[in-house]
Amino acid sequence: MSEQIFFIHPAASGRSICRNCGQFIAKKMLRIGKNVPNPCDLENEGWGDITLYYHVPCMFEEFDKEKAKERKIKSPADVCGFDQLKQDEKETVLKLIHDTNIKREDNSLHQFRCLCNKISGEDSNAGKTALVSDYLKKGTSGSGFKGDVYLLMKFLLPGVVKTNYRLSNTDLVKYFSEIFGTSHKAMEEDLAQTEVWEIIRVCYEKSKTVTPLEESMVSLREMDGLLTGLSTATQPIRILKKIIKRCTSNDLMMVVRLIKHDLGINSKAKYIFDGLDPNAYEAFQISEDLKDVVERVQSKTLHSLPGIKMKTGNDSESYGASGSSDKKTLVKRQAEDVRQTTPSKKAKPDSTTDDCKP
Numbered sequence: 001m002s003e004q005i006f007f008i009h010p011a012a013s014g015r016s017i018c019r020n021c022g023q024f025i026a027k028k029m030l031r032i033g034k035n036v037p038n039p040c041d042l043e044n045e046g047w048g049d050i051t052l053y054y055h056v057p058c059m060f061e062e063f064d065k066e067k068a069k070e071r072k073i074k075s076p077a078d079v080c081g082f083d084q085l086k087q088d089e090k091e092t093v094l095k096l097i098h099d100t101n102i103k104r105e106d107n108s109l110h111q112f113r114c115l116c117n118k119i120s121g122e123d124s125n126a127g128k129t130a131l132v133s134d135y136l137k138k139g140t141s142g143s144g145f146k147g148d149v150y151l152l153m154k155f156l157l158p159g160v161v162k163t164n165y166r167l168s169n170t171d172l173v174k175y176f177s178e179i180f181g182t183s184h185k186a187m188e189e190d191l192a193q194t195e196v197w198e199i200i201r202v203c204y205e206k207s208k209t210v211t212p213l214e215e216s217m218v219s220l221r222e223m224d225g226l227l228t229g230l231s232t233a234t235q236p237i238r239i240l241k242k243i244i245k246r247c248t249s250n251d252l253m254m255v256v257r258l259i260k261h262d263l264g265i266n267s268k269a270k271y272i273f274d275g276l277d278p279n280a281y282e283a284f285q286i287s288e289d290l291k292d293v294v295e296r297v298q299s300k301t302l303h304s305l306p307g308i309k310m311k312t313g314n315d316s317e318s319y320g321a322s323g324s325s326d327k328k329t330l331v332k333r334q335a336e337d338v339r340q341t342t343p344s345k346k347a348k349p350d351s352t353t354d355d356c357k358p
């Protein structure tokens with residue numbers, strides 16, 4: 001077990017200030033301390049750690065804002081003093097740990113990959129919709145999705161919420177061959193018969209200069225930030241190097257697929273939107289604003305979007321499964337549908353997709 005940097009105890013005085021909400025922590029109120037290196041010790045002269053204090057719920061809120069690689073409380077063993085708490089206090093902390101762990105999973109690139117894998121393996125459109133809807137209702141744990149719905153939808157719809165990375169397959173192969181210390185020529189020749197993400201995955205695993213992470217731990221939010229940086233970078237290789245440090249080989253394959261706007265899930269955008277709400281696709285066609293559509297679904301205000309004709313019969317249930325009206329609207333909309341994926345070069349594009357592997 002690694003060194004404990006968190007401890008929990010009642011505040012000795014009322015003088016400490018919570019680093020999350022900025023309020024004083026009342027005397028005797030339970031608080032969590034986190035020991036961090038002194039930020040003023042710029043020369044690394046061994047000034048020792050300082051302690052940051054948080055209200056207990058605030059500590060867990062803070063974890064949401066931090067990068068995935070920051071130390072977090074994932075079990076009671078990570079918190080010194082847990083054993084001394086009263087039973088009801090233990091239960092409160094355990095619930096916060098449990099909920100935060102679920103949220104972390106629901107917001108992870110790993111679970112996103114697993115979802116894509118399932119959608120890709122599902123042949124029917126209604127089945128694809130149901131997988132999205134089910135995930136948004138139940139999440140990874142089965143007890144409810146605790147992640148960021150907008151981010152999940154944004155990642156599921158890279159061909160719709162389009163970020164232009166200005167990176168051709170040739171560019172990608174050039175940059176990654178440099179990072180991997182692999183033959184640029186060999187990688188480029190492989191492009192004729194193999195998808196670029198598969199080439200990059202294999203070369204990452206074989207690289208002698210960089211080693212893939214063994215466990216997938218990057219969050220969608222962190223990857224979203226890195227990809228946003230990539231889209232505006234004047235030197236993409238610098239961002240690609242940062243991305244690699246956060247990726248297993250399967251993570252990296254998915255990242256390249258995101259860059260190429262091709263998740264391999266063989267689904268039109270409409271069937272993904274339908275998993276959010278039966279009216280979400282039409283709403284997006286009107287507003288072209290995914291964030292607005294997600295917020296309206298969550299606040300049940302889709303009906304107030306100017307110009308929308310709500311489908312009847314399903315009462316716009318949030319994250320509702322696709323209704324029976326799907327077939328009727330399909331024909332009408334097909335022409336204007338945005339294609340979510342391009343047909344793959346190979347008949348079985350996902351023979352290499354991981355089955356929820358790291």
Ligand SMILES: [Zn+2]
Binds near residue numbers: 019020
């Ligand atoms: Zn607080």
